[in-house]
Amino acid sequence: MTALAIAAAVKSGERTALDVVDEHLARISQRDAEIGAFNLVLADEARTAARNVDAAVSRGEPVGPLAGVPVALKDNLCTRGVPTTCSSRMLEGWRPPYDATVVQRLRSAGAVIVGKTNLDEFAMGSSTENSAFGPTRNPHDTGRVPGGSSGGSAAAVAAGFAPLALGSDTGGSVRQPAALCGVVGFKPTYGAVSRYGLVAFASSLDQIGPMASNVADTAACYEAISGHDPRDSTSIDGAREPVVAGLGQGVDGLRVGLVAELCAASARVQQDDGLDGVSAVEGVAADVIAWVDAAATALEAAGAAVTVVSVPSAVLGLSAYYLIAPAEASSNLARYDGVRYGLRVDAANAAEMNVSSRSSGFGAEVKRRIMLGTYALSAGYYDAFYGKALRVRTLMLREFAAAYADVDVLLCPTAPTTAFELGAKTADPLLMYLNDVCTIPSNLTGHPAVSVPFGSGDDGLPVGVQLMGPALSEPVLLRAAAVLERAAPSDGSAP
Amino acid sequence: MSPVVPEREPAVPGDWELVVGLEVHVELSTATKLFCGCANRFGDAPNTNVCPVCLGLPGSLPVVNAAAVDFSMRLGRALGCEVRGAVFARKNYFYPDMPKDYQISQYDQPTNTDGHLELPDGHTVGIERAHIEEDTGKTTHIGGGGRIHDADYALVDYNRAGVPLVEIVSRPDIRTAEQARAYVRELRAILLAIGVSDARMEEGSMRVDANVSVRPAGSDELRTRCEIKNLSSLRALGRAIVYEAQRHVELWSGGERPRQETRHWDEANGRTTPGRSKEDADDYRYFQDPDLVPLAPATGTIAAIDAALPPLPAARRAELVASGGGAVSTEDAALLVERDQDGLVRAAIAAGADPGVAATRVANDLAVDDWSPVTPEGLAALVSMEISGRLTATQSKQVLAEMADGGGAPDVIAQRRGFQAMAGDDLAAVVDQVIAGNPDAWSRFCAGDEAERKKLAGFLTGQVMRATRGQADGAAVNRLLQERAGS
Numbered sequence: 001m002t003a004l005a006i007a008a009a010v011k012s013g014e015r016t017a018l019d020v021v022d023e024h025l026a027r028i029s030q031r032d033a034e035i036g037a038f039n040l041v042l043a044d045e046a047r048t049a050a051r052n053v054d055a056a057v058s059r060g061e062p063v064g065p066l067a068g069v070p071v072a073l074k075d076n077l078c079t080r081g082v083p084t085t086c087s088s089r090m091l092e093g094w095r096p097p098y099d100a101t102v103v104q105r106l107r108s109a110g111a112v113i114v115g116k117t118n119l120d121e122f123a124m125g126s127s128t129e130n131s132a133f134g135p136t137r138n139p140h141d142t143g144r145v146p147g148g149s150s151g152g153s154a155a156a157v158a159a160g161f162a163p164l165a166l167g168s169d170t171g172g173s174v175r176q177p178a179a180l181c182g183v184v185g186f187k188p189t190y191g192a193v194s195r196y197g198l199v200a201f202a203s204s205l206d207q208i209g210p211m212a213s214n215v216a217d218t219a220a221c222y223e224a225i226s227g228h229d230p231r232d233s234t235s236i237d238g239a240r241e242p243v244v245a246g247l248g249q250g251v252d253g254l255r256v257g258l259v260a261e262l263c264a265a266s267a268r269v270q271q272d273d274g275l276d277g278v279s280a281v282e283g284v285a286a287d288v289i290a291w292v293d294a295a296a297t298a299l300e301a302a303g304a305a306v307t308v309v310s311v312p313s314a315v316l317g318l319s320a321y322y323l324i325a326p327a328e329a330s331s332n333l334a335r336y337d338g339v340r341y342g343l344r345v346d347a348a349n350a351a352e353m354n355v356s357s358r359s360s361g362f363g364a365e366v367k368r369r370i371m372l373g374t375y376a377l378s379a380g381y382y383d384a385f386y387g388k389a390l391r392v393r394t395l396m397l398r399e400f401a402a403a404y405a406d407v408d409v410l411l412c413p414t415a416p417t418t419a420f421e422l423g424a425k426t427a428d429p430l431l432m433y434l435n436d437v438c439t440i441p442s443n444l445t446g447h448p449a450v451s452v453p454f455g456s457g458d459d460g461l462p463v464g465v466q467l468m469g470p471a472l473s474e475p476v477l478l479r480a481a482a483v484l485e486r487a488a489p490s491d492g493s494a495p
Numbered sequence: 496m497s498p499v500v501p502e503r504e505p506a507v508p509g510d511w512e513l514v515v516g517l518e519v520h521v522e523l524s525t526a527t528k529l530f531c532g533c534a535n536r537f538g539d540a541p542n543t544n545v546c547p548v549c550l551g552l553p554g555s556l557p558v559v560n561a562a563a564v565d566f567s568m569r570l571g572r573a574l575g576c577e578v579r580g581a582v583f584a585r586k587n588y589f590y591p592d593m594p595k596d597y598q599i600s601q602y603d604q605p606t607n608t609d610g611h612l613e614l615p616d617g618h619t620v621g622i623e624r625a626h627i628e629e630d631t632g633k634t635t636h637i638g639g640g641g642r643i644h645d646a647d648y649a650l651v652d653y654n655r656a657g658v659p660l661v662e663i664v665s666r667p668d669i670r671t672a673e674q675a676r677a678y679v680r681e682l683r684a685i686l687l688a689i690g691v692s693d694a695r696m697e698e699g700s701m702r703v704d705a706n707v708s709v710r711p712a713g714s715d716e717l718r719t720r721c722e723i724k725n726l727s728s729l730r731a732l733g734r735a736i737v738y739e740a741q742r743h744v745e746l747w748s749g750g751e752r753p754r755q756e757t758r759h760w761d762e763a764n765g766r767t768t769p770g771r772s773k774e775d776a777d778d779y780r781y782f783q784d785p786d787l788v789p790l791a792p793a794t795g796t797i798a799a800i801d802a803a804l805p806p807l808p809a810a811r812r813a814e815l816v817a818s819g820g821g822a823v824s825t826e827d828a829a830l831l832v833e834r835d836q837d838g839l840v841r842a843a844i845a846a847g848a849d850p851g852v853a854a855t856r857v858a859n860d861l862a863v864d865d866w867s868p869v870t871p872e873g874l875a876a877l878v879s880m881e882i883s884g885r886l887t888a889t890q891s892k893q894v895l896a897e898m899a900d901g902g903g904a905p906d907v908i909a910q911r912r913g914f915q916a917m918a919g920d921d922l923a924a925v926v927d928q929v930i931a932g933n934p935d936a937w938s939r940f941c942a943g944d945e946a947e948r949k950k951l952a953g954f955l956t957g958q959v960m961r962a963t964r965g966q967a968d969g970a971a972v973n974r975l976l977q978e979r980a981g982s
Binding site for chain 2: 076077078084086091094096097098100195196197198199200202203204230231232233234327328330331334335337339340341350351354374377378379382386
């Protein structure tokens, strides 16, 4: 049952929210030992919340658009009185005294929070293997990763543990796991959704996004959580345009651009003589590209005009990202010093206690990024590293703006490959980082992007294609995503 | 060995010049903190004015307090600064009482730049910048005599964390310890006049660090400086500068050079002691805070601030001196403006009071907290009684004190207390009695040199005062003594 179907059934009295939540809790207890999607299941709290929804329905009181819908929250979203760990030893046992704005908004929309999902520690990773509490497994093949860092949320939706989940996306952390788990993952425009209560990784890139089994549920969740928040200075003023109502309007006349640099193996790019010599990212698998081409064809069939566009700086995104994100992280994660909350490993004095706590509390990938970022911001290196990355970011904004003068949305893969095996990339951080090569540009530009399941790879695992648009293009982006969803082949067919 | 501590100027020998720049941290008296809605209040029970934002809890985000920005821009304009859009930056370093282990401050784009401050003596000190930043928590070390290194443990009060500060950085334009004190006094007067801070050094709402160096007189080089911290009073500021300057002169003169470092003023022992060396200082890794958007004052903001600024101390001093026609000293004018009593004196002058006497009487004898019952007319009447000889200076002071206490008009008070200056023949008679009764002193008075004469005049006047129970005017007695001595 989809989220919107559940909400309709609960509102009409056809089903109770308690029944719905029990059904999902039963699935979790059946299979989450195998998947490991959740750090914490909130069975009692969820049942209480469901009963409250049912009581409101029976009294004829208005209930929200997500009435009775079970939602899983990435465990870097603050929940009042409920442990929020970021899958780190550093925050084990910490209970925030407040709810994140998105959590508040979900509650007032009638949603029922069923648990906190696993992630790469502090959202740093692309496979959910960097969790201090063990990896999450891909429900489609438990020998494979679910992607990351929001791997727990993606797996929860894919396994039917919850119809909706929230993730956070700093370099692709909602979209890439959505692609690998065969669900929809949406990163809204930076500032469209409040970051208040999201434990920061890289503040200028972080954005909370919904994940669901379908586009309409994704859109409904986005409507529930978005909107201005006075507690987040980077939150965009004014009301958001509704997105659910226009989902069925199609893409007739829409201009779609295939990004040459991210789809070098595409037949359309190869056939375009003007693009000879374009430098492109490597490592995007042929089966993935074939499905991107198929998606382009499907959009054309629905009335869109597809062209190939070049955004040269797209290939620089990964390098710029791995300076900017660690730099901000090195500062954001400084507060985990053992003084007031989280892990403390005692030592002779405050400075040594600080070192011993951080040494024990953080995992290897977090330490690596803190060191990278500290270095990039250091006197004498700032200009060559952090400063240069900021200039690349400005260049990308300019080039993407130029591209959006010619097309309405851009099309490319979400992830270079389908889900890979556990342990396949843990020994080589650079190989792991390449997972985000197609998703990072939207974080650097702050633009919205969505991953939609579209076909399966040679290994039979889900492929996701990505649509990107300019700032606040959510309505058109999700409308195009809905077209792809309708055109997506049933399991097993070839492009 | 450390040099002997001289407490007075000149701080350095004539062939050297003192070079001082001051960094003053001022807590703004906004109702709430810089980035959250917690109360900004001194003296509350520890950790009662705190929330997820000022505690730097994971997931919390800062939102800038518009009043704090307004206060800081007001200060900028009062210091003649260029006030512009600005950017918040993170200053990264680890410290247990800093909740986020970075301080939100301003770095390469501060709100206020390039101003100046004119001291009462006319010397002008340049202001490099006045930027906004958040305060840290306050650590109290327990055990080991309260010293950091011997303490058993430490307690942190986060009520102060996130309190808005402005750091005012002067250019190295200060040349004497007295100028440094005058700079701080003047800055404090401006802060009080524009109502942005209570600027209390003793409560820490105004904290001063001094950058001190010396150079050969006539040179314009800037030599190695030391930053002196822990200056909790104007007296400490002056003493520390003099001490440090002498230390530098001694080092340079001995062929050595001071190390660039932070030093602490040791009030008990009257010397500075080395702190952290700047060579191994933290690299703060400043970068623009991505959680905050740049400050962009709306069009017309600066003009509106300028229009709303009250008259500043320098202008008020000038006005008072001008209204006195030269009779009001610059020292009295500075003191009266600092105490907010210049309006009273100006009004009294307008009501006909002698400017010099009115200013002196109030500056010297009205140092009370509440002097509101004293009216300009009453003050003018008192001054005229004193000038006409109806009251002695001593009596005038007592009447003024009673006026401040709500005692009414000066003539009524004088009458009630039986005050009336003894003058003319009555006084001459008493003086003659005293001369007759102290022949030894009198002959020494008549024969003595100037110093001896002064000493004995004091003795003889005292005898007259005793005989008249204080109702004689000292100046008149002195005049009579000189007449009788034939000089």
